Amino acid sequence: MLRKFIVTILILVCFILQCCVFDAFDFAGIVPNLMIILTSAFGFMRGEKEGLIIGFFCGFLSDVFFGDILGFYSLILMYIGYLNGKFSRIFYPEDIKLPIGLIMMSDLSYGMICYVMQFLLRGRLDFPYYFTRIILPETIYTIIVTLFLYPLVLKINERVEAREKRSAQKFV
Amino acid sequence: MSPIIKRKGERFTLPSKYLLFILTFLCTVLMLVTFGTNAFNKPLNTVLGYIIVPFEQGIGRVGGWLSNRSEELVQIRRLLDENAALKDQVAALTEENTILQQDKYELNKLRQLLNLDEQYGEYHKVGARIISRDSGNWYSTFIIDKGTENGLSEDMNVIAGGGLVGRITSVGPNWARVTSIICDNSNVSGMTLATEDNLMVSGNLQLMADGVITFSQLVDSQNAVSEGDKIVTSDISDKYLPNILIGYIQTISRDSNNLTKSGYLTPAVDFEHLGEVLVITDLKQQVYEN
Numbered sequence: 001m002l003r004k005f006i007v008t009i010l011i012l013v014c015f016i017l018q019c020c021v022f023d024a025f026d027f028a029g030i031v032p033n034l035m036i037i038l039t040s041a042f043g044f045m046r047g048e049k050e051g052l053i054i055g056f057f058c059g060f061l062s063d064v065f066f067g068d069i070l071g072f073y074s075l076i077l078m079y080i081g082y083l084n085g086k087f088s089r090i091f092y093p094e095d096i097k098l099p100i101g102l103i104m105m106s107d108l109s110y111g112m113i114c115y116v117m118q119f120l121l122r123g124r125l126d127f128p129y130y131f132t133r134i135i136l137p138e139t140i141y142t143i144i145v146t147l148f149l150y151p152l153v154l155k156i157n158e159r160v161e162a163r164e165k166r167s168a169q170k171f172v
Numbered sequence: 173m174s175p176i177i178k179r180k181g182e183r184f185t186l187p188s189k190y191l192l193f194i195l196t197f198l199c200t201v202l203m204l205v206t207f208g209t210n211a212f213n214k215p216l217n218t219v220l221g222y223i224i225v226p227f228e229q230g231i232g233r234v235g236g237w238l239s240n241r242s243e244e245l246v247q248i249r250r251l252l253d254e255n256a257a258l259k260d261q262v263a264a265l266t267e268e269n270t271i272l273q274q275d276k277y278e279l280n281k282l283r284q285l286l287n288l289d290e291q292y293g294e295y296h297k298v299g300a301r302i303i304s305r306d307s308g309n310w311y312s313t314f315i316i317d318k319g320t321e322n323g324l325s326e327d328m329n330v331i332a333g334g335g336l337v338g339r340i341t342s343v344g345p346n347w348a349r350v351t352s353i354i355c356d357n358s359n360v361s362g363m364t365l366a367t368e369d370n371l372m373v374s375g376n377l378q379l380m381a382d383g384v385i386t387f388s389q390l391v392d393s394q395n396a397v398s399e400g401d402k403i404v405t406s407d408i409s410d411k412y413l414p415n416i417l418i419g420y421i422q423t424i425s426r427d428s429n430n431l432t433k434s435g436y437l438t439p440a441v442d443f444e445h446l447g448e449v450l451v452i453t454d455l456k457q458q459v460y461e462n
Contacts, residue, residue: 012223012224012227015224015307016224016227016228016231016304018307019228019304019305019306019307019315020227020228020231020232020235020303020304021231021235023304023305024235024239029309029444030309031305031307031308031309033307033308035307047188048188048192049188049191052188052191052192052195053191056195056199061220061224061307062307062308064216064217064220065220065224065304065307065315065342065349066306066307066308066311066313066349068341068357069202069203069206069207070202070203070205070206070212070216071198071199071200071201071202071203071206072199072203074195074199074202075196075199075200075203078192078195078196078199079192082188082192085188114308114310115310118310118357119310119356119377122356122357124356124377124378126378129378130377130378133378133381134309134310134377137309138309
């Protein structure tokens with residue numbers, strides 16, 4: 001129950017941060033993708049199921065507010081969360097390389113899918129331009145934000161896990 | 173634990189594989205349904221609008237206050253000079269205004285004589301503040317802090333600083349999404365103000381870095397359209413009200429089919445620094461029903 005509540009708050013805060021606050025800190029019109037950080041972080045920290053559920057809801061928020069059709073971003077982020085969950089078996093909280101690598105790969109593939117589905121199919125063929133001006137800067141900015149946001153998410157998750165363990169022991 | 177003996181109170185959990193499958197199916201159905209209709213828009217827009225928008229409004233207000241304070245400090249000296257210059261300008265404009273007022277009375281009188289209605293007189297407008305931008309980097313849409321409660325509805329035109337910004341594409345009780353004309357998937361039917369030739373204005377993400385968007389399908393058989401000409405929304409657009417300024421032609425060239433022309437135009441609105449917008453609450457159909 002506590003976990004659900006905290007995760008909901010985290011998703012809402014990240015979405016509002018991304019839309020309102022980072023809009024003021026954009027570099028050349030590029031904003032980082034906090035939704036990807038949250039989705040893949042919970043994916044590799046907590047496993048496939050939680051990753052895909054959180055990805056679904058993160059994407060759903062973007063869909064309702066900014067998407068032309070419902071379900072597009074939900075679907076992408078859900079699969080990203082699920083695939084990140086596959087790596088939960090080799091995840092250790094002390095290691096920062098795996099999270100950074102995974103979030104980078106997630107954001108790159110997110111950008112690629114967005115380009116192919118929404119731009120390439122409409123005949124915008126200049127891939128190098130979109131890659132160097134949109135996808136790559138977004139990934140780099142996202143990684144920079146990850147360095148600050150990820151430890152926070154990790155700490156929150158550890159706290160919640162410790163608390164869950166305590167209350168589970170109490171009942172046994 | 174053996175699969176046969178089941179501990180009492182053990183809850184049934186769905187394996188993630190099946191959950192993924194179910195949600196994928198759900199997303200696909202949602203996409204197919206919302207592609208043609210907007211069946212889910214209203215309840216979802218309402219619920220999420222009440223959860224998210226108050227926070228966004230608060231943050232927007234705090235951010236606006238902070239940037240106003242810092243700007244005030246920087247600009248005081250510049251404003252003093254500007255004030256002196258503006259006072260001179262006010263004097264000059266007041267005089268000009270009186271002359272124009274006289275012209276207007278004369279125009280009205282002549283119009284009455286000709287039995288002409290004031291065709292593009294006053295549209296009803298509502299001011300709104302931008303509270304958040306697109307969460308991604310691909311499109312130029314934004315959210316404003318007014319919605320159906322303030323009388324807004326879908327397809328209403330949005331202007332700022334005398335130029336066309338875009339139109340409302342989705343609306344909740346206390347928010348509305350505006351898709352701007354520089355958005356990569358937006359097309360506006362326009363015409364040149366001087367010669368009334370129709371053309372198509374399309375947003376372009378790639379060109380917006382240089383501050384221009386494209387226009388195409390301009391049939392200019394007289395060769396009368398030139399660089400610097402004003403482009404306004406056309407009479408034949410079914411979403412946009414006529415004669416709203418879109419921008420100025422920057423370059424123009426003949427297409428390879430030798431029939432039409434295309435080129436770049438500079439939008440009249442500064443999309444980089446957009447804080448407040450005006451929503452025209454008259455819809456295109458209403459203007460002609462009256």
